[in-house]
Amino acid sequence: MVTITPAGTITKNGPVFTMGVPSAALVSGGDLLLRERARPVVPSGFRPLDALLPAGGIRPGSLVEWLAEGHGVSGGGAATFAFAVACRLAAGGGASGGDQARPRTIVVVDRSGWFHPPAVLPWLDDERRLVVARPSRDDDEIWAIDQALRCTGVAAVLAWPRMKPRVSPSASRPAGSFQQWSTAMRRWQLAAAGSGAIGLFVRPRAAIGEPSWAEARIAVSSKPGGTLLERRLRLTLAGGSWSAVTGGQRIADVVLDLARGSVGASRSGSNMSGMSSGKAGVVCRAS
């Protein structure tokens, strides 16, 4: 067990001197990891994805970033996959053995106005509810995401902040000042942590260089093959606050069933997940 003392001395056998700091305030990395592990997680419905995530699932009240290919205006499948995960998160904890029912509302904050609901409406059943908000200004968008994440009745918030999918690629550079969005993201993280809602953000791959408050940043790239109703996607754990402690593999392949998304709580556990190609056994180990 490695312990970091305030003096910066790293020893193998616990703290040597504490310099006035009560030893209870010192937490070892492994302890912290175990403590975080003990907190409940919501399965994402995709077993390879759960294996990638440091906590073994998505923790309520956290943010997850999905990094799409290119400058965002692509057919890479990140938004579709993120919505499928949102659907699963809104499915309720009953199927996954959780002791409390998850809220069932999904909020999509669609600043660009490009969201086309018929693609995902068949995935919703009568239990889930999809609400779309279309802010027309950047600060309205930040506020709307914040409000939605603050609401305890919301299961997941899906948004593509700073992404204005314009038709001409030259015009689709991220908008807004860097600082403003970094602050906004911190606001969202605090809002989510207070309510237990989960924020799913689709962002361009170029955003990898920016600091992020997301628990996990997952790059989604599509793979050729598959059929009309099945998409093959490769997920790469590209960063996030917890990625550093993950020692396992960082790449997993999933197959997304477009016919059902993640609909059907009884089926989804067996049907949807576990379809990865040979890497289903990805295990993340503590250091």
Add this chain to the structure above:
Amino acid sequence: MPRFMTIWLPRWPVQRRLLQKPELRRVPVFVCRRERRGSMTVVSWAWAEPPPAERRKGMTSERSVRATIPPGMSLAEAMAVLAIAHGSRACHVAEVQPDDPLADHESLERLARWCRRFSPVVGIEEAADGSPECLHLDVTGTAGFFGGEESLARTAVWTLAARGLHGRAAIADTPAAAWAAAHHTDSVAPPGGAAPPLVVRRAAGGASSGVRLASRRRRRWAVVPRGEAATLLVGLSVAALRIDAATAAALAEVGIDTIGGVLALSARSLASRFPPLLSRRLAEFRGTVSEPIVAPGGEALPQESHSFDFPVRTADIDEQQLIDLIERLLGRCLAPLVARGEGVLAVQLRLEHGARAIAVAPTVIDVGLFRPTASLPHLIELVRLRLVRRRLPAELDGVAVEVVAAGTVSCRQRLLFGGGVGGLESADADAEVAMLLDRLAGRLGRAAVFEPQPVGDAQPEHAWIAMPPGINRPTAGINRPKPGENRPARLVRGRESRSSDIVRGQAASRAVPVGRRPIWMPPRPVPLDGPEGEMVAVAPDGPPARFRFGDTLHHIVQAYGPERIETAWWRGPTMRRDYYVVETESGERFWVFRRLQDGGWFLHGMFA
């Protein structure tokens, strides 16, 4: 001299229903009364959004409405007329709804209360047949707040339009004259304009005015200057005097068909030859007999106001102080509602200012909710959200709070030892979401927050509609597979040709083909022959092979399709497209189509 504004809401029974169910705008809607022998009589009808082809031919719905189906016609006859004018398909999609005069009247009362922003005295017209469509407002002296009478009438029309209502407004010396002018706003010239009233000119024999009338845009408001009602409105038909058909026929027999003709008759001969109704209407028109404005009855919704002893400068008053004051007023409004088990559904906040010094219209803040609430903190938060985004004027004279609509609050019993039952928790979550929606709608606008619902329209752009949240989902579940039902996956590689159009009920089940619709769709298809994109290679009459989008060249390795989507002839400009879901060598998927008329390629979505 008093001044009156009349707001006419043509075909109110239909308009009211369209407001509640926006999806009915695309089909002809008939409101019918069931007669004693079982036959149906049309009370009112409208087709808000007829197919574009009809519009192009110049047959706007209104004109065909006026030309074809008068109220009182039997439904069978009306259907026949509709079929002749718009084709038999229109009859199949037509929506027939039973008459409900009580609900019509109630919703008109609600609107009358809402119209108090224009004048404190608002009444509903007394219609002979019991289905009023007009509101009378006493605007004596209030027009100055809105920048003049012309501006007031225009504001009224456009504010109604923002609520989704089609209205016409006119201001005149008497309610009767305003009523007549509101029904013929086209024919009344703008005040101060050089052109004399068109109808007058036509009545005087001018032949050219008719052409100009046709080419001119329809005016939806009119102002009859003081004392000029008799001269300006003489050209209108006698029906504008609100007389019954028998009297109009009697007048037509002696060759009188305009108001001018009636005015020319001597009062004595009028009284002896025609029913007394005509004399009364004429007196009301001239203003010799005053017409009372009947304020809407029913149970009054609470309203509270507070006026300061002297105007308070906005700089002197803290925002929190203002909120506190509003909170006190709102609390007093809520108390009687809560006692009845009701909650607020819409509340209007008026900040009155400058009434003594400069004429300024009050700042009106309308707060609408998706479901009734009795929670004062929630209401105050909504008010605060709206208030901070408004620029308040320099001085404040008073604050008025009025509950515009109320509804029954669903109560639930709490468990003594907290939670435990899933149903209670989900009800809690629902309440939280409802509050979130109110907040979002308060800042983003009510149109910007919605729940998408699928509709059975083949054209991808129109395959869904935005429903206001909180309303029971009418189409929900139609095109969703039932839990036990396994929807067969349709993988089509051959020619799949299907034309479908306005379909309802069961037919809507083919609304959303699974896996074939992109999650991102640009507002309009991107042509693949310009700077934004280009189709590089394509198999003859087959799928595309290579295309450039932006600065990336995509090689297509697989194409699913074609899925042919066409709209039928009765929808207007024909849309015929062959859609392909294409997968590039990197696995990205796009949705492209070939326009069959000219073979042009377009990009219509990304499976992002």
